[in-house]
Amino acid sequence: MPTMNMVEAIRSTLKSEMERDETVMLMGEDVGHLGGVFRVTDGLQQFFGSRRVVDTPLAESVIAGSALGLALTGWRPVIEIQFLGFSQQCFHQINQQISRTRFRTRGTQQAPITIRSPFGGCVRTPEFHSDSMEQTFAQSSGLKVVMPSNPYDAKGLLAEAIRDDDPVLYLEPLRGYRLVTGEVPNEDYTIPFGKLNVLREGTDITLVAWSQAVPIAEKAAELAEEKGISVHLVDLRTLVPLDEEGLVDAIEKTGRCVVVHESQATAGFGAEVLALIQEQAFYSLEAPMRRVTAPDSPYPMPGVEDHFIPTAERVAAVIDETMADQ
Amino acid sequence: MPADFSPQFQPATKPAKPFSMLTEAGKLRRDAKPDLSEAEILDALRLMKVGRAFDEKCLNLQRQGRLGTFAPIFGQEATLVGTAMAMDPKRDWAVPQYREFPVQLRQGLSMKSIILYRRGHPDGGIIPDGVNVMATQVSLAAQIPHAVGLAWGLKLKEQDGVAVVFFGDGASSEGDFHESCNLAGVVDAPVIFLLQNNQWAISTPRSIQTGGADFASRAPAYGFPGVSVDGNDVFAVHKVVKDAVARGRRGEGATLIEAVTYRMSMHTTADDPTRYVDPRDLEVWGKRDPIMRVEKYLSSQGKWSDELAATWDQEIQDEIEAAFAEADAHAPPDPTAIYEHVFAEPTPTLARQRTEHFGAQ
Structure with missing residues (x-):
């Protein structure tokens, strides 16, 4: 292949x-x-x-x-x-x-x-x-x-x-x-829309990401695993249609959730993910859910952009915070 | 002698003289010969009268609160009908704005469909298979790029259809007009930009839309011809559009046609033009009425009479009443329509929202 x-x-x-x-x-x-x-x-x-x-x-x-x-x-x-x-x-x-x-x-x-x-x-x-x-x-x-x-x-x-x-x-x-x-296989295949992809099975906390945020989340998961935290990482693949069932399943596995994305926080798609979980999986939650996103500023000049995008270290820190919540 | 660095291109100081065939008195100008047969002239008059009578009826109903907001065509009948009659509904596409009822009718949409649309019924958006029109456009100028794509698509498929897109002097100020003309010139799309210069965009006069002397003169900058025509002269409009259609079919690309006309009533039924239109203008343009002109012409040929006019009026009224009866018989909209046809298949989210709203199907 x-x-x-x-x-x-x-x-x-x-x-x-x-x-x-x-x-x-x-x-x-x-x-x-x-x-x-x-x-x-x-x-x-x-x-x-x-x-x-x-x-x-x-x-x-x-x-x-x-x-x-x-x-x-x-x-x-x-x-x-x-x-x-x-x-x-x-x-x-x-x-x-x-x-x-x-x-x-x-x-x-x-x-x-x-x-x-x-x-x-x-x-x-x-x-x-x-x-x-x-x-x-x-x-x-x-x-x-x-x-x-x-x-x-x-x-x-x-x-x-x-x-x-x-x-x-x-x-x-x-x-x-x-x-x-x-x-990438040579043969023809399609992936149906609206089916998230479980990239890493875990039991302590669920990380939700898509596209560019996935490699960041993967690295953060590795950092967390080093501390003994078992991370369940899902890649949404498509925002519309959204895999509502898959998302609820993923949260129910761990009871904790952090969403990572590269766009700004306010009314970002992470807010939609958290609202959906609140509506459909509230009773499986064991801690407040959190987001790691860009701030509500315009995309900056390249000289400071590394501070704008979420980093694996920031995500790992938010995982720690969420794990500390009882 | 010092080199001359004065600009090579200077704006015209006055607008081009619009082509015209039929005088206000209904006489053919010297050397003018309509491309329409006698039967077609009667068809054109009939369609103009249907257009006007339909909007009169709609206006009455709207004033009684029985119909939604719409944009009447009063005064612009010749531009619409002359253009529509130069098109072949089987192979040519019409891309309307919102003031093109006779064109939609001629292309194959039913009067009932227009009534449903004006009533706010979602089924008013249905475009039957084989009817070459796009949906009524309300977001100004957004339809112009679609027409370029249609014309270009037909050309790439080696079909000889053209696309005719309707818009006004107001919409010509939007960026989509420029981008569309520019691409049409690059790919030689067989598209006809039918600019209805009716002098008004709601309350904004033509003088505020452009610093140029006219609109048609913009065309050469995009690499295709421009034509100015008396928009109240159905013979002249038909002739220039027919020529443009022929150029398109021959693979000679786009044409910009400025039909100079006048909006004799309101922008839409929500507008009050008495706040800004000078009644003297209405008087001047009233004398240029597109329907009266053809009636006078046909009278002079012995083909029109008060009796025939009365018969037609009755027939047209009956036709309109029948269409309203058909629309009345159409089932009222089902509230679940708000969840339908968003996607080919509803997403899980939409399906859930629908169930939460209306219960399980």
């Missing part, structure tokens, strides 16, 4: 999906000739031609908006927003237009569009390149929000996204593009 990084897993999946279905087309800024600023689409225009791998003008709103028209003529567009922060230039097209097409037409028109975008920080990008905004899109009713943390999931979830008849926001962990590697 080949070992791939995230970029390679996503690229090979795009290629196999385009071979499988000739209505799949890619579009975005720099995705064609250059192969994307992170080379995710490297070689695909050369292979499939410039009609199916399209370099567009620098215009997020018409990239997203025209994808809806393309979808209605039988195409299955996969668009790239170069950095998630720039999705704010087309937020109305995603939130208001693409996501609501099925609902507004009572199911008579649909928008099978995959919106790929790298997100998150700590790679020393200039300003506005590092935003994590998954919670904002989780409120875009009608849109699925998919956030793989490793190459195996990246392939299975991307194939599922492209074949899905609903619009999917597929967020790619920028920091993990080349850092995170893993085995």
Whole structure:
């Protein structure tokens, strides 16, 4: 089984999906000739031609908006927003237009569009390149929000996204593009949305994370294990749909919970996770639940960004605090 | 001699003269020859009259609290009908804003469907299979990128359809207009940008929408032609749209058409234009009425009479009443509609919320 990084897993999946279905087309800024600023689409225009791998003008709103028209003529567009922060230039097209097409037409028109975008920080990008905004899109009713943390999931979830008849926001962990590697089978497979992945079985405390926060949580779990704390770590994989049952099961195993994410705390997706647990698993709780997140400040300049993102040490300290609660 | 560094491009000082065929008195201008057959001219008049009568009826009902807010078409009938009649509903797409009822009708949506929409019934959003329209757009200019995608998608599939997108002078100030024209020029999408310059965006006059002399002149900067046309002249509108459709079908890309017209009533039924519209303007534009013009033309050809007008009025009233009766017979919305068609299959969260709200199915 080949070992791939995230970029390679996503690229090979795009290629196999385009071979499988000739209505799949890619579009975005720099995705064609250059192969994307992170080379995710490297070689695909050369292979499939410039009609199916399209370099567009620098215009997020018409990239997203025209994808809806393309979808209605039988195409299955996969668009790239170069950095998630720039999705704010087309937020109305995603939130208001693409996501609501099925609902507004009572199911008579649909928008099978995959919106790929790298997100998150700590790679020393200039300003506005590092935003994590998954919670904002989780409120875009009608849109699925998919956030793989490793190459195996990246392939299975991307194939599922492209074949899905609903619009999917597929967020790619920028920091993990080349850092995170893993085995990826050559054969075709998909991973169903709404099923969390148990990465580590444990009995003392449950850690909940997704995408870029998973490696941080894994390291924190190791630090905790060194102190004899048994950590149950789950990767949500998809925020919409959310695996409510899986989450409740995971909390009931330990009675304690810490959520880790890279976006800001207030109204972040961690708040949703904790609210759900409070509603559905309150009586299994043995301690107050906690979050480790970015503060409610704008994403800072790269010189201080390492202090903005949660670190394994901070998560480990919050695990200790939660374990100390009786 | 010193080099000349004065700007190469200077703004026009006055707007382009809109194309026109039919005078206000209903006479064809010299050399003008409508592209519409006599039967098609009668069809066009009929559709304009249906459009106006439908909105009169809707306005009455809205004033009685029996219909929701809507945007009447009064004064803009020729632009809408002339455009619709230059399209082929089987292969061309219409991408409306919210003031295009006759276009939706001509493309194949039913009057009943429009009534349901104006009543706030979710089923008013249903677009039957094979009807090439997008849903009514209320978020201004957001529909323009969709039309570019439709036109581009048809072209990539090697079909010869075009997409026609409707918007106003107000929406032309939005970024989506610019991004859309720009992409259409780059990919040569067979899209027709039908800008209805009705002089108003709620209370904002055309003079505040642009410092330019007109709108159509923006087109060459995007790499495609622009046309200014008398939007109250159904013959002229039909002709310029038909030419643009033909260019699109031939693979010659996009066209921006500015139809110069006037919004003779309110923005929507929630608006009070007496606070800002000069009644003298209404008087001037009233004389340019698009329907009256065609009636005068047909009269001069011996094809129109008071008797025929009376017969038509009755037929149109009957048609509208029948559509309202059909809408009345449509089942009222089921409250559970708020949980339907969010996704192809409900997520566990939505399914749970629905059960909590309405009990198990």
